[in-house]
Amino acid sequence: MAKMGGNRTLKRYSAPSWWPVRRKESAWVVKPSPGPYSSSTSLPLLLVLRDLMGITRNLHETRTILNESKIMVNGKVVRRPDFPIGVMDILSIPDMGAHYRVLPYNGSLAAHRIQDSELFRLLRVENKTIVKGLKLQLNLSGGVNMLLDLKDPQDAKNNVYGTLDSLKTDLRGKQILDHLKLDLGSYVLVISGKNSGSHGVLQEIVPAFKRRKSLVRIKASDGGIIETILDYVYVVGREEPIITFQGVE
Structure with missing residues (x-):
C-alpha cells in the first residue's frame, strides 16, 4: 500500500535552525500541523508557550491548558499543541487579560505583549x-x-x-x-533574511525581473541603512508604525 501524506514526525536536528529548541536534549520535537503556514516559517503552539513565553514547562502542562480552552489564537480557541503560529498572529490568554503579537526578532520569533488598542x-x-x-x-x-x-x-x-x-x-x-499601501515612505518590517526583525522607512526600490526579488533600501529606526528584497518587507504603517515592536513600549 502506498504511503499516504507527508511525514508527521520531526527530529530535533532536522528542525529549522531558528527554532528555540535544544538539539541534543531529546530526539523528537513537535512538528507544526498543516495550516496557514509552512513548517519552515512557523512554530508549533507548544514551542511558543513553552520555549518562547515560558508559560508551560512541558507537553503535559501545555495540553492541560489547551484542553481547558485557555489559549486563543486570532480570536479563536485552539486546543492543538501542534497548531502553527506565524508572524503577526495574536495570542490571547483571557484568564490573565494578556495579549501578544508574534513578531520576528533576532532571527527567530518573539511574542510581544500588546495593549487592547492593538487587538487587530x-x-x-x-x-x-x-x-x-x-x-x-x-x-x-x-x-x-x-x-x-x-x-x-x-x-x-x-x-x-x-x-x-x-x-x-x-x-x-x-x-x-x-x-x-506599499510605497516609498511607508514604514516596513523585515520578516525574513539576516535583517529579520529590523524596521524603518522604505526609501528606495530597485526593480528586478521578478518584482518580489527587487532590492529595497530601508532607513532603520537607528539611522542605519538596511538592504533586503521586496518579498521580505511587511508594511506596518504609513509614516509611523501602527504596532509596537519587541523591546519598544
Missing part, C-alpha cells in the same frame, strides 16, 4: 484574482482569503488593493479596518 491583525496581500461573479479575491498572509464584491474589479479605480500591501483587519480577518 495586519495581513499582507500575497496575490489576488478575479473569480466567478466578477468578485475580487484577496489571498492574504495567515491563510486568510477575502471576497470583495466590486462593480468592476478590472477598473484600477475600484481595484485599489495591491500585492504586498497590508490590510488592518479584525482578529478573525473578516473586516477591513484600514489599507496600508
Whole structure:
C-alpha cells in the first residue's frame, strides 16, 4: 500500500535552525500541523508557550491548558499543541487579560505583549484574482482569503488593493479596518533574511525581473541603512508604525 501524506514526525536536528529548541536534549520535537503556514516559517503552539513565553514547562502542562480552552489564537480557541503560529498572529490568554503579537526578532520569533488598542491583525496581500461573479479575491498572509464584491474589479479605480500591501483587519480577518499601501515612505518590517526583525522607512526600490526579488533600501529606526528584497518587507504603517515592536513600549 502506498504511503499516504507527508511525514508527521520531526527530529530535533532536522528542525529549522531558528527554532528555540535544544538539539541534543531529546530526539523528537513537535512538528507544526498543516495550516496557514509552512513548517519552515512557523512554530508549533507548544514551542511558543513553552520555549518562547515560558508559560508551560512541558507537553503535559501545555495540553492541560489547551484542553481547558485557555489559549486563543486570532480570536479563536485552539486546543492543538501542534497548531502553527506565524508572524503577526495574536495570542490571547483571557484568564490573565494578556495579549501578544508574534513578531520576528533576532532571527527567530518573539511574542510581544500588546495593549487592547492593538487587538487587530495586519495581513499582507500575497496575490489576488478575479473569480466567478466578477468578485475580487484577496489571498492574504495567515491563510486568510477575502471576497470583495466590486462593480468592476478590472477598473484600477475600484481595484485599489495591491500585492504586498497590508490590510488592518479584525482578529478573525473578516473586516477591513484600514489599507496600508506599499510605497516609498511607508514604514516596513523585515520578516525574513539576516535583517529579520529590523524596521524603518522604505526609501528606495530597485526593480528586478521578478518584482518580489527587487532590492529595497530601508532607513532603520537607528539611522542605519538596511538592504533586503521586496518579498521580505511587511508594511506596518504609513509614516509611523501602527504596532509596537519587541523591546519598544
